[in-house]
Amino acid sequence: GRPLHELASASGRFYGAAALLREVRPDSPVRALLQRDCGLLVPEVELNWDHLAQPADHLRMEEYAAHARDMGKPLHGHTLLWHRSVPAWAQELLRTAPDWGIVAAHIRSTIRRYGQGIAYWEVVNEPIDTGYRPDGLRGSLFLEAFGPDYIRRALEEAAAAAPAAKLLINEFSLDYDIPVERERRRHLLRLLERLLKAGVPLHGLGVQGHLDLQKRPFSARVFEAFLAEVAGMGLDIVITELDVREADLIQPPQVRDRLVAEHAKAYLDVALDQPATKGVITWGITDRHSWLELGEADLARFPGAWQDGTSPGLNRGLPFDSDLRAKPMYYALAAAF
Ligand code: XIL
Numbered sequence: 001g002r003p004l005h006e007l008a009s010a011s012g013r014f015y016g017a018a019a020l021l022r023e024v025r026p027d028s029p030v031r032a033l034l035q036r037d038c039g040l041l042v043p044e045v046e047l048n049w050d051h052l053a054q055p056a057d058h059l060r061m062e063e064y065a066a067h068a069r070d071m072g073k074p075l076h077g078h079t080l081l082w083h084r085s086v087p088a089w090a091q092e093l094l095r096t097a098p099d100w101g102i103v104a105a106h107i108r109s110t111i112r113r114y115g116q117g118i119a120y121w122e123v124v125n126e127p128i129d130t131g132y133r134p135d136g137l138r139g140s141l142f143l144e145a146f147g148p149d150y151i152r153r154a155l156e157e158a159a160a161a162a163p164a165a166k167l168l169i170n171e172f173s174l175d176y177d178i179p180v181e182r183e184r185r186r187h188l189l190r191l192l193e194r195l196l197k198a199g200v201p202l203h204g205l206g207v208q209g210h211l212d213l214q215k216r217p218f219s220a221r222v223f224e225a226f227l228a229e230v231a232g233m234g235l236d237i238v239i240t241e242l243d244v245r246e247a248d249l250i251q252p253p254q255v256r257d258r259l260v261a262e263h264a265k266a267y268l269d270v271a272l273d274q275p276a277t278k279g280v281i282t283w284g285i286t287d288r289h290s291w292l293e294l295g296e297a298d299l300a301r302f303p304g305a306w307q308d309g310t311s312p313g314l315n316r317g318l319p320f321d322s323d324l325r326a327k328p329m330y331y332a333l334a335a336a337f
Helices: 004-010 030-037 057-071 088-096 100-114 141-146 150-161 179-197 220-232 253-273 296-301 303-307 328-336
Strands: 014-019 040-043 077-082 120-125 166-171 204-207 210-212 236-245 277-282
Touching (some): 004 014, 030 057, 040 057, 040 277, 057 100, 077 100, 088 100, 088 141, 150 179, 166 236, 179 220, 210 253, 220 253, 236 253, 253 277
Parallel strands (some): 014 040, 014 277, 120 166, 166 204, 210 236, 236 277
16 A cells, blocks of 8 residues: 555645654664655654753764654654653752743754754643643643743744744643543643733644543544634644553454554544644554553553463554554554545
8 A cells, every 4th residue: 555644645644653763773674664654753752851951962863863864754843841851950950940041942952953844843742730720731840930921931932943833732631531631621722722812823732642442432522522623723733642552451462453443543533534633643653662561560450461472561552563564553544544
C-alpha cells in the first residue's frame, strides 16, 4: 500500500511519529519505517527543556535535526514548556527568584536554533489538572512563579520568535466519557476561550490521544462534540501522541491487535471527520520502543502473560510490532485517512 503520510496528505492532513534520536540514526532498523511512512518526525524527548539544559545536550538535538534533514522530514515542535521537563537549575530559580527572562530566553533560543521548518510548536504542554483550582489550571512551578498568565506570556514569546508557525496548547485525557475527562475538557475549553478572547496568539489544540482500553466508554458523540467546539473557535486540531494502552495481556496477540486497531479506528474516524483536524502523530511507530512499556504492576495483574511467548512486557499499541511488521493498528490508520 501507499505510505501513511501519502494517504494522509490526500485529504490535506499530515502523518508523523515521535522517535528517539537512536531510532533516526542511519544504523537503526526503525529509520526505514519512519522514512517510508512519516511526513514529519517528532523528537520524543530531545527538544524538551531538560534535554537542552547544558550546552553539550545540544549536540544530541543538532544530530537529530541533521538526520531529519537527511531524511527530508520536517520536525514537529514538542514541546517548549512542560512542567515535567524543566532543568534543575531553572526549577531552582523559578522557585526562589522567579524571572520571566529565564523562560523567555529558553523559548526564544530553542525556536531560533531549531525552528527552521517547524510548522507547529506545542508551546504549553499539559496545563490542565482538575481538582487543584477552580479554573482547572495545573499547580505547576510556572503557575506558582507567574500566575495563570504564564500561558499567555509563553504564547506571545513563541509568536514573537516564530511568527509563521502555528502555536498549540497540548493536552491529555480528553478522550473518554468519564467524569474526570469531562472536567478536563470543560476546563480546557474555557482556557482556550479566555486566551482567544484576550487576543493571544493561539492557533490550535494538540489532543494527545493516549487511548486506553482500560478506560471506557469512548463516546464518538461526546468526542465529536468536543472537537466541534474547538473547531468552532477557529482553532486547528492535531492528534499529537496517539497510541493505545492495552487492558488484557493474556489474550492471544491477534486478539490484542484487533482490539487496539478497532479502538484506534473508531477514534480516528471521529477525529478525521472534523475538517479542523490537520494531522495525526503516533507516539512512536513500533512496539519495540514505546513509553507504554509495561511495569511490574501491569505484569503482576496478568501472571499468565509471560508464558504465551508474545513478549507481554511490550504493549502492542503502535502501528508496527516489535519485529517491525505492520499490525492491524497500521491498517486502521491507513483506512482512517
Ligand atoms: C514521554 C516519553 O515518551 C518518554 O520517553 C519520556 O521518558 C517521558 O515522556 N505526554 C507527553 C510526552 O507530552 O512528552 C510524554 O513522552 C508522554 C506523555
